[in-house]
Amino acid sequence: MFINIIIDPVNDSHFSTLYFLVKEELILKIIKSIMLVACCLLIVSGCSSREGKVVGGKVKSSSNRILGDYREFTGSASRDMEVKKGENWVFSFDETTRKGTVVAYVVDSNDKTILEFDNGKDEKILKVSKDDKYKVKVKTEEHGGKFLIEWKKSS
The missing domain is CATH 1.20.5 (Single alpha-helices involved in coiled-coils or other helix-helix interfaces)
Structure with missing residues (x-):
């Protein structure tokens, strides 16, 4: 111009x-x-969040996982996911605890718990009943250790 x-x-x-x-x-x-x-x-x-205090490590997320490895973490981390009716999703949880507690769970758009993992190593399959927006959450209380929750759509 x-x-x-x-x-x-x-x-x-x-x-x-x-x-x-x-x-x-x-x-x-x-x-x-x-x-x-x-x-x-x-x-x-994407829509993810983390609240709380991490000491001596980190907590992070990507499109299909939330993971943490730290000396101590008190707080929460979450990640949104879109689901469609009829889909099957596989959720895998693994954690190692030196102290404190860690819980991972999946909630629907009404904040109703769909799946929950509370310790050790586990895998669960979820069949989606309606189109929705789920949230994968991890909550810790003075937890020392590490965790990993992953999810993928199965055929």
Whole structure:
């Protein structure tokens, strides 16, 4: 885009106004770009959350798992998942506890518990009764150790 500017040597207020408008347009473009990047990051990261305090390790999630390995964690971690009627999902849970407690479970959109794992190593199959948005959650209380919960759609 080319802009022809005629500068009046006596009155340069037109130039000042044009400069302000161009500067304002540039600022708006930058703000829009930042908002677009933030939205993309939110979409790519999926809907997951973690609350609480992790000491000496980490808790993280991806599209089909939540895992943690730490000296101590009191809190929770969760991940949303979309399910369709008739699908079968396999959930695998494995944990090692040195102290405290860890529980993993799956809830539906009404916060009703569908599956629960409370210790050791286990695998459960879930048949989906209706289209819904489930949430996979892990809760710990002064837990020292590690855990892994994974899920995948089975055929």
